[in-house]
Amino acid sequence: MIPAFDLKRQYEDIKKEIDSAVYEVLESGRFVLDENVRQFEKEFASYCKAKHCIAVASGTDAIILSIRALGLENSEIITQANTTSPTVMAIILAGAKPVLVDCDENLDIDTSKIEDKITNRTKAILPVHLYGHPCDMGVVREIAEKHSLKIIEDCAQAHGAEYNGKKVGTDLGAYSFYPTKNLGCYGDGGAVITNNDEIADKIRMLRTYGEKQRYNSLMLGYNSRLDELQAAILRTKLRHLDKWIDARRKIARLYSKQLSETVTTPIEGENRKHTYHMYVIRTDKRDALAEHLRSRQIGFGIHYPLPIHMQSAFSNLGKKRGFPIAETAAGKILDLPIFPELREEEVSEIAETVKNFFK
DSSP states (O other), X not given: OBOSOOHHHHHHHTHHHHHHHXXXXXXXXXXXXXXXXXXXXXXXXXXXXXXXXXXXXXXXXXXXXXXXXXTOTTSEEEEETTSOHHHHHHHHHTTOEEEEEOBOTTSSBOGGGXXXXXXXXXXXXXXXXXXXXXXXXHHHHHHHHHTTOEEOEEOTTOXXXXXXXXXXXXXXXXXXXXXTXXXXXXXXXXXXXXXXXXXXXXXXXXXXXXXXXXXXXXXXXOBOOOBHHHHHHHHHHHTTHHHHHHHHHHHHHHXXXXXXXXXXXXXXXXXXXXXXXXXXXEOTTHHHHHHHHHHTTBOOBOSOSSOGGGSGGGGGGOOSSOOHHHHHHHTTEEEEOOOTTOOHHHHHHHHHHHHHHHO
């Protein structure tokens, strides 16, 4: 079987480093907000070329705390219909209202639709760098500046991705370190990166009961902390991230070279660096292709089979239909196996299996 994703191969490659890092934490007897968290925050901020990194418990919390730090409760926040549910749940759980727009043909937020949804209650835009491909942040920023809106970038799938040579999210970006991410820990984890001192201070307080000093809560906060074990694992993996991204990009090129005349393959936009958290193809025969791959013991995924507005949890948002590109894409998308340790011969076997299905 060729799996859709395989963490065991990665662990075998860096086993000694990981085991040593974990052992040192266990020996230290310190497990919450200690030296590994502090060092990881410095190292990930430096990697992103951002001033601050605040480690939290999950990518979802990273969005919630960003919204709270900006004081956007009771406001409207515009995001895209083809994202994953935690993006929109985070907006709601932070006390704001999500307002959806369709995606464009590249599955990024359709920037041409954003201004149509702006009202006097709109306070922010939350673009999602889906699958590791940066949105057109130049246009998003122009719209935000024109209408005095904040921007929170959902970078949960976009570690290392770049727009105009700059890492995504550096003004205010929410990251996830779920195990399957390009940079993943061995549990849940997340972080906010920002260049804003005031926002960074607020998020640090919000993640620990609203405290600036222990046992003195200045605001209502959360228990949302990255633990020392996960921070030690992330510090170890961060040293390999660029090499792993290069491997993903190479795999993506191999897929595209072999499949671009058979299915719709991903496109890397101008002045953008795609980091291929997922390699997502599109075909009208998606379900039959999925069964074909399953029968050949080749893993795959479908991210995501239902747009936000078609899920029961978000029925109060209104429409069951009305975002045609997101709705059409949901029936066509399929992600092929992609992880840095995937071998070239496995990529060729997967591509041949796809092509044989259409033959």
